[in-house]
Amino acid sequence: MVTVSPEAVTQFQALMDQVDEPLKITFQNIHRGYPTETLVRFLKARDGNVSKAHKMLMDCLHWRVQNEIDKILSKPIVPTELYRAVRDSQLIGMSGYSREGLPVFAVGVGLSTFDKASVHCYVQSHIQINEYRDRVILPSASAKHGRPITTCVKVLDMTGLKLSALSQIKLLTIISTVDDLNYPEKTNTYYIVNVPYIFSACWKVVKPLLQERTRKKIQVLQGSGRDELLKIMDFESLPHFCRREDSGSSRSSENKNCFSLDHPFHQQLYNYIKQQSLISEPIQPVKQGSFHVDLPEPAAEGTEIAKTIESELHKIENRNGLTQSLDDV
Template identity: 65%
Template structure:
């Protein structure tokens, strides 16, 4: 007999009541006052299988404990110049909010170089942004809009995407695995903009592999996506690379100072960095190594992200050297979803 969603939630909640106190503490840090919504996220990620969702959640809680994730917002990346280098090479930022109050995160997929620090630093920075989103940004949005807001939207800028991205697949796979297994169902929609030929070729391979619930979340927009995105957010919340129709323009060159949400000088990153420094124990902060990254174990699992990465790698090798692609292909876009 099939289990209804309410029965599944009840069963998983009952199982959670039986875990030890240490697991309950880190679970509380996760759910931020909305435990049932968190249970639903894990159930959705495992197609409403209570046993699979329970295992996924237990693995997540143990990963958090073993890697001190609850304390990661007390561990600044120092010195500031190192963190600035990370921000210049791992392009991500908060550009604003949708009309419904969901945070809008911008990601410079094509122009991120991941070449200013070790892999551990980029993983640490990514998790810190995840945790700051879940513990600070989303609760603040919930309070402002008077209803629970537990998800965000992401705008992925593919400007500059080349076959050299193969060198980034290792770190992207690590980040994807962490998100798949420990932060499931935190993104409502992925909007893909400024898509070159390389992305179009990969998307044709990747799309059939995605689960239906994931596939429905991805919308590939024409050009910079401005017209479509303005239906769900105000102009001020558009990422800077969506405010220009110049195809192929650099998302860094087209930015305007403080309007570049990737920059360490942007209010989001200033507030995030200050939050982490202010939460670091004063004595411990003074004793932190000047360039010692926090090592976080990447959980293992057969996730969509790892499967897709392998397929992308194979597809890119088949395409060959992008320097040989005809220039007319560099501006081709996949069909608008």
């Protein structure tokens, strides 16, 4: 675990005090009143090195300004049918809070198909969820508990993971790179559940490639992970795929399915973005596909991991013959 010294934070703060607008404004949108905690996150991401952390944060601020990230929550993905298609194929949602007050985000890794919209729509949606988490969810949780809450918990469901996931690796690497470079250290713990053989095989070769601080955050749980997760959250906050009646399936009915556009979290998010769009652009509606974010070049670590996963999946495919027979495992 990286230990950040008070001296490093002081040096970092002195460097950031020299930043002029518009970078100062977007930095305020990042820290939301908790600048020290934000500096610590970037320092942890660069192993406590002030110079490297400063460069990372400055690159992040420039990226935000160049791509108008501060305005992204006023740029709805329209029409609604397109956004529903994104939600049906990019399975992510918020199921509740841990007992410590951390938001619990669920991700349907295995059943996400990413085949109903453009890459830009998926990246835009992912960044919007990040920004809504950081600007609305986390500040609200901090106010409720009277202390800074700046991270979340993620539960990753591997149900349905198939060799066809090979086609998603490039997009997933792009999204992961966006997070690594611009939203570092925002996840406290990753819980991985409903693990099939394919994941287990890949995990063995990918795990050694991860940085130590990342490895320590990842816990692979048995089965649906229900019993372990109930140690840190109430039943009502469990993602639907971790509940006994729903375990083994990332898709569920009613409002329990936090991936669905009909879930309260997504309804609140979508309504918030629509309201913000009316404030910023009350006359001209946003055209479909009008908002693009520059896609980053995957970092060396991310590229290596993606190549390793591809290689391992190909090995599995070759050992077992036809892809279709593996997809049924």
